[in-house]
Amino acid sequence: MTKSPQCLPRSSDPLDQELAARLNAWGDDASVDSQQSLRPVLIELACWVGAAVLVAGIAIVGLV
Amino acid sequence: MTDPVADQGNAVAGERAPTLDGERLFTSYGSFFYTLTALAAAIWVVLVGGAIPAVGDTRLGIIGFACGTVIGTALVVCSVALPAFRYGVDSIDISKAALGIRGSGIAVLGLIVMGLGWAGVALALVARGFATVLASVGHLDGTVVEPIVLAVGLLLIPLLYVLVRHGLDVIRRINQIAGPALLLLACVSLALLWRRYGSAELLRPNVPEAQALTTDRLKAFAYALEFGVTMSLSWWPYMGGLYRFLKFRRHAVGPIMLGGSLVGTTLSASVAALAAVHLGSPDPIVWLVALTGPVIGLVLVGVVLLLSIPAICLLVYFVASAAQQLRPLARSSWSTRVILATAPLALVAFNTSWTLSHVVTVATFGSLVFFSICGIVLVDFWVLRRGQLELPHLFVENADGHYWYTGGVNWVAMLTVAAGGAAYLFLYDPVSLAARSAFRYAGAALPVMAGSALLYLMLMRVFRRKAGNANPGVEVVKVGF
Numbered sequence: 001m002t003k004s005p006q007c008l009p010r011s012s013d014p015l016d017q018e019l020a021a022r023l024n025a026w027g028d029d030a031s032v033d034s035q036q037s038l039r040p041v042l043i044e045l046a047c048w049v050g051a052a053v054l055v056a057g058i059a060i061v062g063l064v
Numbered sequence: 065m066t067d068p069v070a071d072q073g074n075a076v077a078g079e080r081a082p083t084l085d086g087e088r089l090f091t092s093y094g095s096f097f098y099t100l101t102a103l104a105a106a107i108w109v110v111l112v113g114g115a116i117p118a119v120g121d122t123r124l125g126i127i128g129f130a131c132g133t134v135i136g137t138a139l140v141v142c143s144v145a146l147p148a149f150r151y152g153v154d155s156i157d158i159s160k161a162a163l164g165i166r167g168s169g170i171a172v173l174g175l176i177v178m179g180l181g182w183a184g185v186a187l188a189l190v191a192r193g194f195a196t197v198l199a200s201v202g203h204l205d206g207t208v209v210e211p212i213v214l215a216v217g218l219l220l221i222p223l224l225y226v227l228v229r230h231g232l233d234v235i236r237r238i239n240q241i242a243g244p245a246l247l248l249l250a251c252v253s254l255a256l257l258w259r260r261y262g263s264a265e266l267l268r269p270n271v272p273e274a275q276a277l278t279t280d281r282l283k284a285f286a287y288a289l290e291f292g293v294t295m296s297l298s299w300w301p302y303m304g305g306l307y308r309f310l311k312f313r314r315h316a317v318g319p320i321m322l323g324g325s326l327v328g329t330t331l332s333a334s335v336a337a338l339a340a341v342h343l344g345s346p347d348p349i350v351w352l353v354a355l356t357g358p359v360i361g362l363v364l365v366g367v368v369l370l371l372s373i374p375a376i377c378l379l380v381y382f383v384a385s386a387a388q389q390l391r392p393l394a395r396s397s398w399s400t401r402v403i404l405a406t407a408p409l410a411l412v413a414f415n416t417s418w419t420l421s422h423v424v425t426v427a428t429f430g431s432l433v434f435f436s437i438c439g440i441v442l443v444d445f446w447v448l449r450r451g452q453l454e455l456p457h458l459f460v461e462n463a464d465g466h467y468w469y470t471g472g473v474n475w476v477a478m479l480t481v482a483a484g485g486a487a488y489l490f491l492y493d494p495v496s497l498a499a500r501s502a503f504r505y506a507g508a509a510l511p512v513m514a515g516s517a518l519l520y521l522m523l524m525r526v527f528r529r530k531a532g533n534a535n536p537g538v539e540v541v542k543v544g545f
Contacts, residue, residue, distance in 0.1 A: 022081040023456045026152065032085040033313045038146050038451065044317040045138045052134035056289070059127045064281040 080388050082152035082455060088311035089233055096315050097323035098243025099236055099306065099378075104328025105246040106375030107189045107368065108182060111424070112295055112329075113336025114346030118497075119284040119291075120276030122341050123267045128285045130330045132292020132507075137325040139513065140300050141317065143442035147453065148304035149316060155304030156389050157458050159437060162444035162520075165461055166472030168389070170481065174433040175301035175386045180408055181427025183379040186372055187409050188416035188423075191217035193369045196349055197362050217413025220373070221406055227377045228384060228402045232309065235377045242371045247327055249368060253335045256355045261342060269341050277497055283504035290492070290507035295329060297509055298431040300438050302382050380405045428494045435509050436484030439517035440477050448524060476523045484516035 027035065090096040116125040147158045156175065160168045195212035198204070204212075227234060258266055270276070278284050303320075310316065339351035348368050353361030384405040387393045393401060412419045445451060457466040469475070492499045492508035499508070 019081040019459060022084065023459070025084055026082045026455060029085065033311060034085065034088075034150050034152065036313055038150065038313070041146060041313060041316045042142070045141055048134055048317065048321050049138045052131040052138075055127065056131040056285075059124060059131070060282065060285060063121070063124050063127070064285060 080153070080157070080385070081459070083308050084152065085311070087309075088152075089236055089309045090306070090315065091311045093315050093319055095236060095240065096306075096310060097319035099239040100320050100324035101243040101247055101328040102239040102371070103302075103375050103378050104324045105243075105250060105332040107186050107193070107372040108375075109329065109332045110189075110336045110346045110348060111185075112291060113333035114340050115291060116288060116333060116337035117271045117341040118275065118277050119287040120270060120273070120278055121281060121284050122270050122337060124281065124285055125288040126267075126330075126334045126337060128288025129292040129333060130326065132289040132294075133296050133325045133329045134292075134321065135289075135510070136293035136296025137299070137320055139438060139442065140296055140303050141320060142446070143438045144300055145303040145307040145320070146316065147441075147445050148307040149310050149313070151453055151455050151458075152308045153304070153455075153458060154308055154385060155301045156386055158304050158445075158453075159441055160458050161449065161453050161467050162441045162474060163437070163477045164469040164472050164474040165458075165465060165467055167469070167474050167478060170433060170478070171301060171437060172386050172389045174430050174437075176383055177430035178298065178301065178427050178434075179379045179383040179386070180405070181423050181430055183376050183383070184409055184412040184419050184423050185427065186376045186379075187217060187220060187412050188419040190369045190372050190376070191220065191413060192416050192420075193349060193365060197366050197369070200358070200362055213416050214413055217416065218410065220376075221410050221413065223373070224377055224380055224409065225402055225406045227374075228380045228406070229399055231398075232381060235374055235381060238374045238377070242374045243323070245367065246332070246371050249364065249371075250327070250332045250335050253339070253352065253355070254331070257335070257338050257342065260355065266338060266342075271341060280504060283499070286504050286507045287497070287499070290503075290509060292330075293507060293509045294431070294435075294494070295333075296325065297435055297438055297513070299324070300434040301386075302378070305382050305385060380409075425495050432485050432488055432494070433481060435488060435513050436481045436516035437477075439484070439513040439515075440480055440520045443517040443521050444477075444524075447521060476527055477520060480516050480520045480523065483519060484512050487515060488512045 029035070090099070116122065116129055119125040119128070144155045144158050148154060151158070156168050156171050159171045163171065191213045194216045195209050198212055198216075199209050227238070273279060276284070277287055307316070336346040336348070339348075339355075340346035343351045343354050345351060349362075349365050352364045352368075355361065356364060380402065384398070384401040387401045387404060388396070393404070412423075445453070454466050460466075460468070461472075462468065488508050490500070491503055491512070
């Protein structure tokens with residue numbers, strides 16, 4: 001993971017410092033859930049879309 | 065000694081930066097489910113529900129609407145919610161990789177117009193609803209209703225300020241009550257309709273043919289699908305703001321599909337649709353009183369209105385958060401931005417009728433921009449960038465940043481958004497609901513979104529290659545496959 005680039009503002013402003021600190025801290029722990037593969041989520045979404053398309057198809061064939 | 069509220073405000077202001085794992089508020093399935101349910105099932109759902117029977121076949125309308133919400137929600141989750149979950153930033157920051165650092169201003173503008181628009185509409189509905197309930201309970205004549213509307217509207221403004229000032233956690237806690245209560249109310253209302261009309265009769269009636277939008281049943285299904293898809297796609301600017309606070313990957317799909325899409329939106333809108341077609345109005349003041357009698361009915365209406373306030377709070381919260389993207393407000397305090405976000409709603413209190421007749425149109429047009437942006441951000445993240453963003457560069461506001469493009473704007477994305485908006489309005493007028501013949505096959509939002517995504521991919525491939533991959537952000541992802 002790329003750490004804070006040189007082009008980020010470097011001021012004494014607390015918000016700038018907080019931003020830099022968070023960007024440096026972000027991604028440090030690879031075991032947290034948000035850093036895991038999103039593939040299972042995409043598969044789950046595909047199942048929902050598949051079910052919706054199936055229902056739409058049945059409705060169009062049966063009711064239209 | 066530090067002021068805890070001010071500290072929380074600073075924390076909220078600072079949280080445009082990525083949320084870290086320990087700061088994520090939605091740690092359980094229920095907390096995320098109920099927040100999404102409360103947002104989806106608030107008072108504005110009666111406007112959508114009331115439109116479903118107009119497609120001409122209520123049963124077909126409900127099925128099409130349900131399919132549309134599920135498909136639209138899945139697209140929004142893919143486009144913005146999952147990147148926001150991964151990187152801990154909101155929809156606007158996620159969009160910067162595709163639109164450019166300054167180009168994302170179009171998303172900020174859309175979010176503010178749509179957020180304030182729908183918050184205003186909901187505030188007007190709640191104020192008028194409470195005034196009607198109070199006038200009915202007190203047997204007051206019609207002349208005193210407008211002053212009561214104004215008084216209720218003005219009372220709600222400081223309440224919204226106080227709730228939103230304390231940040232998302234307080235709204236989340238309130239939604240732990242509002243979500244289940246709205247879910248229970250929708251189920252009770254459906255059970256009452258079922259008891260009165262029976263299962264065979266409940267789904268049978270339709271609006272008279274002369275009042276239907278179309279007699280073509282395929283087009284009727286397309287209308288219902290369109291209502292569902294557009295309702296879900298209009299969540300695009302807000303979903304990043306919620307998913308950046310989601311802790312666990314296993315809660316990324318179930319709560320939004322069940323709570324936001326099926327229960328919050330579809331069930332609540334279906335109850336309003338069935339009530340509209342059986343009892344003549346989608347307005348809960350009419351049908352809850354007709355179903356349960358004047359006393360219980362008015363109490364239930366009061367509860368529905370009260371439970372809509374947390375959803376208005378969420379919209380004000382999103383607007384106040386997005387306002388930090390505006391340069392003059394970038395370093396303003398959280399309290400200042402909450403005041404600026406709630407102040408326009410005071411105007412609504414003075415003009416509720418005007419708001420209901422005009423602002424819905426403005427908010428509807430405000431949401432148009434997100435149909436194309438949803439497609440653009442989706443393919444930019446998953447296809448061009450292979451699911452990876454350079455997080456620090458989302459915050460670099462000069463030409464050294466990898467998402468700067470030309471003058472801070474990705475003109476390819478801007479051109480695609482403009483083309484998508486024009487194509488949408490060519491196919492379908494979301495205000496008059498007039499539609500071209502091609503609309504009958506898949507509505508307008510889905511084809512426009514798919515077309516925008518393809519156009520963006522092609523243009524990025526051509527123009528970025530010609531530019532010699534001058535933009536390092538694009539070079540990293542090897543545009544041109």
